[in-house]
Amino acid sequence: MAYAAVSAAVGTVLLVSPKEPQVQAYPVYIYTEAPTPPPSSPPSPVALPVPEGYQRVAGPGGLVTTIPIGWTVTRSTGPGAMQATDPDDPTRYIRYGGSPASTTDLVASHVDYEATYAKAHPGFERRSLGTTTYHNVRAVDWEFEHPTTIGRRHAHSMYWRVDGTEYFLYASSTVDRWPDTKPIYDTMVDNTTP
DSSP: OHHHHHHHHHHHHHHHSOSSOOOOSSSOOOOOOOSOOOTTSOOOOOOOOOOTTEEEEEOGGGOEEEEETTOEEEEOSSTTEEEEEOTTOTTOEEEEEEEEOOSSOHHHHHHHHHHHHHHHSTTOEEEEEEEEEETTEEEEEEEEEEOOTTSOEEEEEEEEEETTEEEEEEEEEEGGGHHHHHHHHHHHHHTOBO
């Protein structure tokens, strides 16, 4: 009888406990695997240790990623977007976040957006725009360049949807700084959930 009462109490505590990981002020967050999700949802990845020189941050929509230590974080334009800017080079920044997904197909919405963006930025040049798989869901990978008043810019971004939220990662710098910026983008891609 006592065993049944203790089991019921433990079961009740587990049922009312928060289901999402809590963001803490520690350098590493541990995420545990949930039971096997239905096919429409990606599995919950286990976070890797935070790479040296980076910190883990939470973004809009429940996104968690890594950014360089010391970069200035501010709200960005657009729904559910944050920006981290290099304090030594304000022309170099990354963006990340999530917001409610459009009802338009993921790929179609970004193909349309690229056409609008290209018209607004004369000299726009697509490097790539296609689909990939990210955490077992379809994603759009988009890379491009365009001229600006401070020189030609390079940008790389990825967009994916999970449970009605569209998430994104984005990195941008002048072309001459892109070799230093690409590893930051790659580190974000390797260390982002969901």
